[in-house]
Amino acid sequence: MASLPKAILDLVTYFERLPGIGPKSATRLAFYILNAPESFSKEFSESLVALKNKIVICEECFGVSEEALCEVCRDPKRDKKVIWVVEKAIDMMALENVGGVKGVYHVLGGLINPLDHVGPDDIKIEELMRRLKEGEVEEIVLATNSTMEGEATALYIKKEVKDIGLDVKVSRLGSGLPIGADLEFADQATLSRSMESRREI
């Protein structure tokens, strides 16, 4: 039984380490690149290296940036009185793509998760409190996932804000049925939440 040439196997190994890519997809991707023009693999390769060299963490919000401050934090039109708190930089981009955020962000870099030994000190909660203590912020929107960890982190932050005695409104992203969802197939927790958060129309 012959195996693939080492140069292909190596690339397959790297593709396999990416999330959501299994051995078959990894092989297919490696062969795709083998058959693509040389310029493609060259530029792809350069772009992988450039990513690590050029991207830094924004000093203000801990999002991703090519400068000390990210595009949002640099933007004078953004409302610094409202901070949207997210787990990861990619979540920040998901909200940006919707386009409704006029405020700025704060990227926690994780969620409180005792099972994985991630406590409040391991994520950027202290840095968030520091921003709040500067006194300009009127509202923070806790836009963490609707998971156990997302909820726990949101509750922890809410409690911190109250304990410190800051005069900041704390809100949470709305939960309920996803748009287009079928009530029949919704899980109980989602359905129960959507019942609580019913609104007059």
Place this chain on the structure above:
Amino acid sequence: MASLPKAILDLVTYFERLPGIGPKSATRLAFYILNAPESFSKEFSESLVALKNKIVICEECFGVSEEALCEVCRDPKRDKKVIWVVEKAIDMMALENVGGVKGVYHVLGGLINPLDHVGPDDIKIEELMRRLKEGEVEEIVLATNSTMEGEATALYIKKEVKDIGLDVKVSRLGSGLPIGADLEFADQATLSRSMESRREI
């Protein structure tokens, strides 16, 4: 609405060009690499370049190799009297992974497809005939896909062998129900083929 920093967007674009990877997956992959150790993106990047530099096409079977002849063609234990004819090098590897092939291969590099203007001269059929004319080959197994193009290519090769008057047995991969498949959901063509190819047990 802020967009991703250019270095990330660039990488997303390259991932998006890969088969089966949409915009959301591409973004997720780029962020995964951003968060992975620098050594990962460096080695991944080097492996992309190495692929193009090191891999050549085997002179004998047109499979992939790091030397003039591929691992299978170099192997003296392989039975050169049986040639398995496949469309792509990745198909050759799929058969190798099963482990039942004692013969050698011939990679056509495509299938006859008039709609895409791919004729018999655009794939390695002439090269296959040249190998057959050397007189050592006793059987060719047409292991092309069970698609219109795969069938057409197999039939064309079968006819060529006959026209030239070569004394070579031509066989085709068996078709029928995939193992584990449910008869109820099988398509008519597959079911009909499995009925024709029924065997005594």
